[in-house]
Amino acid sequence: MVSVYLASPLGFADSTRHFMEHLIERLDPHVEVSNPWDDKRFEQEFARIAEIDSRAEAHAALAKINTELGRSNAEAIRDADGLVAILDGVDVDSGTAAEIGYAFGLGKRCYGVRTDFRLAGDNAGSIVNLQVQYFIEASGGSIQTAIEGLLAELQVWLTNSPVQ
Numbered sequence: 001m002v003s004v005y006l007a008s009p010l011g012f013a014d015s016t017r018h019f020m021e022h023l024i025e026r027l028d029p030h031v032e033v034s035n036p037w038d039d040k041r042f043e044q045e046f047a048r049i050a051e052i053d054s055r056a057e058a059h060a061a062l063a064k065i066n067t068e069l070g071r072s073n074a075e076a077i078r079d080a081d082g083l084v085a086i087l088d089g090v091d092v093d094s095g096t097a098a099e100i101g102y103a104f105g106l107g108k109r110c111y112g113v114r115t116d117f118r119l120a121g122d123n124a125g126s127i128v129n130l131q132v133q134y135f136i137e138a139s140g141g142s143i144q145t146a147i148e149g150l151l152a153e154l155q156v157w158l159t160n161s162p163v164q
Contacts, residue, residue, distance in 0.1 A: 001034040002158055004076045004111075007100060008086035009093035011037030020086075023113075026147050027084065030154055034076045039069065077102055082109035082157070084150065085136070087128050087143065088116035097132050099163060104135035112136045112143040113150045 004027070010020035020037065027033050029082050042065050049065075054056040083103040094101075103110050114120070114127060122130045127143050136143055140157075144150040160164065 001032045002049065002082065003034055003080045003159060004082045004084045004102065004154075005073075005080040005099070006033055006035045006037075006084055006086075007096045007103075008037075009089070009096060009126050010086055017038070017148055023086075023147060026151060027154075030151065030158065031082075032114050033084075036069075036073050036076060036089075040068070073099065074102065075115060078106060080108065082141070084154075085110065085112045087112045087114040087132070089120070089121075090118060091120060092128050092132050100135050104139050106143070108139065110136045110139040111141040111150060111153055111157075113147060114143055114145055115147075 003093045006024070006027075008014040008020060010023075020035070024033050024035060045065060047063070049058050052061065055067075077099060080103075083100065085092075085100050087096070100110055100112075112128070112132075120128050121133070126133050133143060142153050144153060
């Protein structure tokens, strides 16, 4: 089955986790989803760090976790066949934008979904940041405004993809 890495900031807030779960449920019948928010290895460590009085010690511990999470996410992007990115917000989340650029650089197919109706492009010719949009479209993917459009685009890719 074709796998996609889900690039999104949706795990940061309780208010957006439901949408992330809904999207994964919709994607699951079509592709294998690699969701970095499923990585719970450091939950206890984060709780322990919150109790550390020494700012320097807490920062050092967080830096180690950050490095491991970044490495793990990069590996998951390398292992995936493509990438699906959530582009909602006043601007595309910086981590999501970085993941799109990395996936594009690796030659991965990228897709975006933006359900947010606010204007976020650099000008009237772009839906989001022009570089993010370029990477998605130049990869052979597209930006959709609804999950249904994303699923339709993924189905075209899967039908024509040698990766199965």
